[in-house]
Amino acid sequence: MYGTAVVLDPTDCNSYLLFTVEAATEFAPRRAHYTRVRTNAAGNGTIDAPLGDVDPRVKNVQIISGRDNVAEGVYAVPKADESLESWVFIALRNQNQLRVFDVAASGVNEHATYQLTDFFPTQLAPNDGIFGFRMIYQEDGGNSGRMVLSVGRKDNLGRSPIGFQTFNRTTGTFAPGPATIISNGPEVEWTYGLAMSPDGTKLYYSDYYQASLFQYDFTSRQLNEIVTQTDSIRSGGLQNGPDGKIYWANVFDYRREEVAQTITHLAAINNPNGAGQDCDLEYNVAELPIENGTMLVGALPIFGSFPRQLKVDPLRIADCTAPGEAVATPGAGVGPFTYVWDNGETEDTARALVAGLHFVTVTSATGCTSTGQVLIESERVTPQVDITSEAAVSCGQATAGFMSLFSSGFEDGLAYNFSYVSPEGVRNSLSLTATENTLSTPLLSLGLYDQLSITAPDGCPFDLPSNFLLEGSGVETGLQAPVITLEGTLCPDSLVTLLAVGAPGVTYEWQLPGGGTLMEDRISSITLTGAGEELYAVIARQDTCVSDTSFFTLRTPDAFSFPTIDTTSCTDEFTLTIPQPEDFLSWEDGLGIPSREFDSSGVYTYFATSPTGCPAAGIVDFTLAPSLDINLPDSILAQFCEFVRLNPLLPRDRDLIVRWQLGGATTFGLDFGFLAVRDTVVNLTVEDIEFGCQVGTQVLINVPTLRDIYVPNAFSPNGDGVNDGFTLYHKTGATVIAQLDIFDRWGGQVVHLENIPVNQPSLGWDGKVDDAASGISVFVYRAVIRFQDGTQEIITGDVMLMR
Numbered sequence: 001m002y003g004t005a006v007v008l009d010p011t012d013c014n015s016y017l018l019f020t021v022e023a024a025t026e027f028a029p030r031r032a033h034y035t036r037v038r039t040n041a042a043g044n045g046t047i048d049a050p051l052g053d054v055d056p057r058v059k060n061v062q063i064i065s066g067r068d069n070v071a072e073g074v075y076a077v078p079k080a081d082e083s084l085e086s087w088v089f090i091a092l093r094n095q096n097q098l099r100v101f102d103v104a105a106s107g108v109n110e111h112a113t114y115q116l117t118d119f120f121p122t123q124l125a126p127n128d129g130i131f132g133f134r135m136i137y138q139e140d141g142g143n144s145g146r147m148v149l150s151v152g153r154k155d156n157l158g159r160s161p162i163g164f165q166t167f168n169r170t171t172g173t174f175a176p177g178p179a180t181i182i183s184n185g186p187e188v189e190w191t192y193g194l195a196m197s198p199d200g201t202k203l204y205y206s207d208y209y210q211a212s213l214f215q216y217d218f219t220s221r222q223l224n225e226i227v228t229q230t231d232s233i234r235s236g237g238l239q240n241g242p243d244g245k246i247y248w249a250n251v252f253d254y255r256r257e258e259v260a261q262t263i264t265h266l267a268a269i270n271n272p273n274g275a276g277q278d279c280d281l282e283y284n285v286a287e288l289p290i291e292n293g294t295m296l297v298g299a300l301p302i303f304g305s306f307p308r309q310l311k312v313d314p315l316r317i318a319d320c321t322a323p324g325e326a327v328a329t330p331g332a333g334v335g336p337f338t339y340v341w342d343n344g345e346t347e348d349t350a351r352a353l354v355a356g357l358h359f360v361t362v363t364s365a366t367g368c369t370s371t372g373q374v375l376i377e378s379e380r381v382t383p384q385v386d387i388t389s390e391a392a393v394s395c396g397q398a399t400a401g402f403m404s405l406f407s408s409g410f411e412d413g414l415a416y417n418f419s420y421v422s423p424e425g426v427r428n429s430l431s432l433t434a435t436e437n438t439l440s441t442p443l444l445s446l447g448l449y450d451q452l453s454i455t456a457p458d459g460c461p462f463d464l465p466s467n468f469l470l471e472g473s474g475v476e477t478g479l480q481a482p483v484i485t486l487e488g489t490l491c492p493d494s495l496v497t498l499l500a501v502g503a504p505g506v507t508y509e510w511q512l513p514g515g516g517t518l519m520e521d522r523i524s525s526i527t528l529t530g531a532g533e534e535l536y537a538v539i540a541r542q543d544t545c546v547s548d549t550s551f552f553t554l555r556t557p558d559a560f561s562f563p564t565i566d567t568t569s570c571t572d573e574f575t576l577t578i579p580q581p582e583d584f585l586s587w588e589d590g591l592g593i594p595s596r597e598f599d600s601s602g603v604y605t606y607f608a609t610s611p612t613g614c615p616a617a618g619i620v621d622f623t624l625a626p627s628l629d630i631n632l633p634d635s636i637l638a639q640f641c642e643f644v645r646l647n648p649l650l651p652r653d654r655d656l657i658v659r660w661q662l663g664g665a666t667t668f669g670l671d672f673g674f675l676a677v678r679d680t681v682v683n684l685t686v687e688d689i690e691f692g693c694q695v696g697t698q699v700l701i702n703v704p705t706l707r708d709i710y711v712p713n714a715f716s717p718n719g720d721g722v723n724d725g726f727t728l729y730h731k732t733g734a735t736v737i738a739q740l741d742i743f744d745r746w747g748g749q750v751v752h753l754e755n756i757p758v759n760q761p762s763l764g765w766d767g768k769v770d771d772a773a774s775g776i777s778v779f780v781y782r783a784v785i786r787f788q789d790g791t792q793e794i795i796t797g798d799v800m801l802m803r
Contacts, residue, residue, distance in 0.1 A: 073091065245272065267282060578618065650670060
């Protein structure tokens with residue numbers, strides 16, 4: 001076989017279709033076939049009895065007519081949708097054609113035919129026979145991508161072009177026009193292998209005769225010679241490996257088959273995404289078994305045209321607060337899809353997965369099933385907590401103490417919940433912030449603390465002893481000074497409370513800023529008025545013991561206002577979202593969302609939370625720029641060589657920049673005129689300097705052309721002055737015959753003329769072949785007509801020479 005491609009069978013979940021092209025050892029014309037292989041047929045996985053077997057009902061089905069000679073190579077790509085359907089490409093040797101076949105549920109049918117000269121109009125002649133054709137496709141992320149097209153080898157061993165053109169996988173069609181040429185130089189004689197870098201920016205191709213490897217960079221449009229081997233006769237194919245490398249059958253001796261060297265190794269391109277020599281070509285990286293008797297490695301097989309497969313992704317780990325989650329995304333197939341997870345869930349997203357490996361089976365509407373797996377990470381393990389204590393001895397006796405709880409799992413700055421049952425039998429909990437992996441309690445009464453637990457902010461518990469005895473041994477510290485905390489927000493005109501927290505059983509005495517004392521644990525409803533600060537002090541008393549004094553300075557922040565937002569819009573409807581929308585409160589008119597539509601100029605006030613946490617006002621000064629209207633038609637019909645003037649109705653009292661663009665030229669001015677000789681597009685851009693607004697439009701200029709060509713079907717070069725010469729006629733005469741070729745009925749060229757005027761038979765063909773008058777016969781002509789607007793048209797037909 002001289003080419004293979006494998007695609008999914010659109011009609012059967014358990015089958016694929018194998019497309020093959022007959023080798024050059026077969027008698028011409030060589031044909032293309034496909035065969036269905038059923039993967040669920042009997043087999044034991046060995047070479048003699050592989051898994052699956054050929055379906056005898058669909059075996060060697062011919063898809064190319066018996067009179068057509070198939071070229072070396074076959075290629076396939078999946079369609080853009082998620083079905084099981086594909087496109088298959090096969091080239092013909094002598095017809096210079098590329099045929100596209102639609103592999104669908106309805107069968108394998110010819111979809112489109114392209115002439116290779118459409119892709120390579122100057123690099124490939126219609127009568128250039130081709131031996132092989134290579135293709136490779138790179139998706140652009142949508143429904144189309146870059147298809148590389150390569151004439152594998154011409155029959156005359158001339159230069160073989162390589163280029164690329166856009167291919168739409170939804171419609172199965174190429175973009176019109178010639179391909180972008182990659183190479184048509186002397187280094188291309190027989191392209192034997194094509195491969196694309198994983199990132200899609202580099203193309204690699206190997207040449208069989210030159211024993212060379214080249215790289216083409218699609219970004220820089222640079223062609224780089226990687227290597228041309230001097231110690232080998234031939235070079236083989238390229239194939240992308242699952243490890244991200246590209247493998248190359250780089251060397252074998254093909255002078256005579258009976259003395260051909262056995263291939264023992266493959267070379268590898270280790271970094272295919274690298275430019276030039278950075279691709280890192282390395283020889284002898286993969287060893288081939290000698291016992292297999294490998295003598296030739298040609299175009300390594302293109303195996304598979306498969307859409308994306310079932311994908312299963314984790315969404316959430318299974319932690320202390322909730323189970324894990326994962327989502328299944330179907331691959332190829334027809335929806336709707338059904339889902340069965342190993343825990344019994346039946347939606348595409350499973351939301352109750354415990355830690356570990358999970359499986360999901362997805363079934364399409366046509367009954368095709370696929371299975372995927374996902375690993376749900378387990379919850380984090382919290383290290384053990386160690387507890388130490390220190391008693392506080394005050395006024396001669398130990399009445400309370402502290403607990404220190406240490407764990408490497410405590411993160412500094414995070415608050416943890418410490419819960420316990422006190423010696424008095426009361427359940428209590430404290431919020432303790434970690435410092436140096438340690439939680440420190442306030443003063444606690446002495447005794448046995450039971451049912452201890454510590455919970456992290458994410459709800460995960462820590463491992464610690466179930467109880468702890470807080471004993472009365474320790475150092476004398478005196479009565480602990482109370483800690484003053486603030487309840488409320490420091491904002492102008494707000495109310496706050498100061499709270500004193502000390503040892504159990506103490507009383508508090510506050511010293512107020514204006515004089516006087518307060519015997520409470522808190523000072524409530526302090527009103528913050530004006531900027532400034534006030535000093536508060538408090539002590540704790542217990543029996544005869546008095547603590548040190550604690551101080552708290554209460555500072556009222558200055559009033560805050562947000563900077564004015566000054567903005568201008570060029571459109572009638574403009575939506576603005578204030579900065580930091582998460583801090584937004586409301587607009588002055590009561591609108592409660594941070595985004596607002598503006599349709600008229602004005603000053604708008606909004607309220608939001610300031611960086612200090614207080615409500616503050618801000619202003620939006622909005623200006624709606626005057627509109628700019630361009631009154632020009634979408635298209636204008638002009639006669640050939642007619643002077644066209646475009647004059648938009650623009651306001652004269654505004655400072656405007658008016659820019660006209662025609663072709664590659666740019667002109668400035670309120671109007672624009674030019675001579676119409678062909679269809680063209682004029683682009684106009686108007687910019688308002690004061691407001692920075694810009695509008696644009698384009699006008700299509702249609703210029704009809706006269707292309708009525710008359711070609712006589714007979715002439716009589718007998719010297720009677722009537723119809724003595726053969727030429728083409730045009731009613732205006734404003735054309736030139738760029739090329740006129742005459743062929744006899746055997747296809748031999750007898751006349752070639754260039755750049756002759758129309759309507760003048762005396763300058764056309766005079767009926768002579770090799771300076772001798774030809775007898776009565778039918779000849780075939782091919783004429784290239786160049787019109788006045790520079791376009792060309794090819795006309796072919798036959799003409800009778802009479803005497």
